[in-house]
Amino acid sequence: MTLAHSPLDAEHRALGATMVEFGGWEMPIAYPSGTIEEHLACRHRAVMFDVSHLGTVRVEGPDAFERLQSTLTNDLDKIAPGRAQYTHLLDADDASVVDDIIVWWRPDDTDAFDVMPNASNTSGVRDAIGGVDTTRERAVIAVQGPDAKALVSTVLPEADDVRRFHVAVCDWNGVGCTVAGTGYTGEAGVEIAVPADAATDLWRALGAAGIPPAGLGARDTLRLEAALPLHGHELGSGITSLQAGLGWVVAWNKPRFVGREAAIAERDRGIHRRLVGIETEGRRPARAGCAIVIDGTPIGEVTSGNFSPVLGHGIALGFVPPDTAEGTAVTIDVRGKELPGRVASTPFVGR
Numbered sequence: 001m002t003l004a005h006s007p008l009d010a011e012h013r014a015l016g017a018t019m020v021e022f023g024g025w026e027m028p029i030a031y032p033s034g035t036i037e038e039h040l041a042c043r044h045r046a047v048m049f050d051v052s053h054l055g056t057v058r059v060e061g062p063d064a065f066e067r068l069q070s071t072l073t074n075d076l077d078k079i080a081p082g083r084a085q086y087t088h089l090l091d092a093d094d095a096s097v098v099d100d101i102i103v104w105w106r107p108d109d110t111d112a113f114d115v116m117p118n119a120s121n122t123s124g125v126r127d128a129i130g131g132v133d134t135t136r137e138r139a140v141i142a143v144q145g146p147d148a149k150a151l152v153s154t155v156l157p158e159a160d161d162v163r164r165f166h167v168a169v170c171d172w173n174g175v176g177c178t179v180a181g182t183g184y185t186g187e188a189g190v191e192i193a194v195p196a197d198a199a200t201d202l203w204r205a206l207g208a209a210g211i212p213p214a215g216l217g218a219r220d221t222l223r224l225e226a227a228l229p230l231h232g233h234e235l236g237s238g239i240t241s242l243q244a245g246l247g248w249v250v251a252w253n254k255p256r257f258v259g260r261e262a263a264i265a266e267r268d269r270g271i272h273r274r275l276v277g278i279e280t281e282g283r284r285p286a287r288a289g290c291a292i293v294i295d296g297t298p299i300g301e302v303t304s305g306n307f308s309p310v311l312g313h314g315i316a317l318g319f320v321p322p323d324t325a326e327g328t329a330v331t332i333d334v335r336g337k338e339l340p341g342r343v344a345s346t347p348f349v350g351r
Contacts, residue, residue, distance in 0.1 A: 006052040007139040007196040008203055015213060022216060023119025025053035030215040038214035039221050039309045042185055043349070046145030047214035048206050051184075051191065052199075054140060055122030059131035060112040068103065068113060071129050071258050073241065075251035082107035084165045084180050088241050088249050089117075089128055090259025095266055097235040097244070099125055104167045104180050114178065114193070118231045128258070139199035143211055144189035144222075152190060155205045159190055172202060184219060186226025186347060221306050224315060227277055227346035233288055233303040234275055234317055242266055243319065244275045273300065273319040277348060278330060280314035280341035283307050286332040292318050293331045293338075299324070302332060310349045314339070317346075 003026040006012075012019065017028035028050065030038065041047050059068060069076050074087035083105050089098045099121040104114040114134075117125040126133050143152050153160035156177065158170035164181040171177075178193040194202050207213070220230070229235045234244050240263065241250050250263055280286055286305035291298040305316035316332065324343055332339040 004053070004136075006050050007199040008050045008052065011200060011203055012050065012213075017213075017215060020216075023053055025119060027053050028213070028215040029217045031213055033212070035215065035217040035221065036309045038212070038218035041212055042145045042187060042214060042218060042222055043310060044145070046143060046148040046151050046189070046211050047218070048203070048211045049142040049144065049214055049216070049219050050139065050203075051142045051219075052135075052139040053119040054135075055117040055119060055125065056134045056138065056140075056193065057115040057117065057122065057126045057129065057131040058112065058134045059115055059129055060109065062111055064111050064113055064131075067129055068115070069254070070256045072101065072103070073250045073257050073259075073263075075254055076103070076105070079105060081105050081110045082167050084167050084182050086249060088235075088246070089125060090241070090257070090263060091237075092259050093262060094238070095240045095259040095262035096238050097231070097241060098128075100229065100231055100235050101125065102180075102182055104178065106169070106178070107167055108169050121231070136196070138193045138196055139203075140191055140193050141199070141203060141206065142183055142189065142191045143206065144183045144185040144187045146188060148187065148189035148211075151209050151211050152192075152206065154209045155202070156192070159192070162190055164188070172198070175202075177202070184228060185222035186228065186350060187222070221309060224304055224306050224317070225308055225310060225347065225349040227317060227348060229275075229317075230304060240266055240271070242271050243273055271322055274322045274324075275303070275317055276320055276324065276326075277344045277346035278302070278316040278318060278332070278341045279311070279344040279348070280305075280316060280332060280339050282313060282339075284334065284339060285314040286316040286318075286334055286339055286341070291333040292320055293333055294328065298333070299330075305332075308348060314341070315344075315348045316341070
């Protein structure tokens with residue numbers, strides 16, 4: 001398979017990044033500083049991630065609103081131009097989550113939306129909603145952390161006014177950038193879509209402003225501490241919005257969206273499992289696919305697990321019976337060895 005490359009690929013290699021395959025792209029998993037240092041830098045100050053592997057599908061025209069409104073689960077009537085919204089695309093038959101998506105409603109055109117699917121799902125989402133795949137025309141740089149906006153504003157002053165889940169078009173050295181108050185770390189910050197031919201200059205300017213790079217390894221441990229779902233783990237085939245604890249993403253009163261009947265049927269009969277957090281003892285983490293056990297009986301399965309750099313012990317997400325209470329003692333079967341843990345509240349680390 002030929003892997004796609006970000007417009008910032010040469011920058012990552014020059015910085016000594018370890019490159020890995022991710023959703024059909026070759027992307028940096030970590031830089032020489034290492035995942036834990038990158039993770040803590042995000043929690044304490046700010047880092048920047050190249051997330052250009054995420055898709056962008058431009059949907060525009062007088063029917064754009066209705067196409068999205070009648071396909072995706074959330075209600076676009078709750079927002080307006082210049083806002084962003086988290087939403088799901090469901091399977092029509094069983095309401096499982098085909099993809100979880102951020103919609104950026106562009107502030108400069110009331111009939112234009114940038115729909116942001118997960119990397120490997122871009123073509124499928126485009127088929128469902130129409131539009132044009134503009135992924136290769138831009139890079140996306142996510143700057144995240146408590147100092148993110150203050151540092152970005154020294155390079156892109158208008159970004160300081162972009163609030164959480166708002167979207168703005170900002171000028172940087174004569175280049176139009178789309179800036180959204182979104183992210184995937186549990187921290188404040190922005191995501192900046194910049195034309196591909198200006199991406200390297202902006203990346204270097206942000207670095208010169210004191211924002212170090214971080215790889216997708218740190219992005220994953222950060223999202224796990226924040227208990228944010230990852231498609232293919234906490235969402236995907238056979239996993240519904242309700243099972244993942246994301247029923248708020250579904251606008252139940254909308255007359256139409258793909259998978260509506262199946263979703264309502266599950267809501268009315270009740271879910272057979274739900275996603276929970278699990279804190280484990282020591283540094284050894286549980287991993288996806290490990291059995292969750294109570295009193296010798298497997299009752300569920302881990303979907304994501306790792307070491308938490310902030311908490312200093314292992315954390316995991318997994319599916320268990322819906323009546324499993326917070327505080328319940330469990331063990332995780334990690335390659336035949338028992339790892340003690342307990343069902344915990346989420347997010348594990350929050351702001």
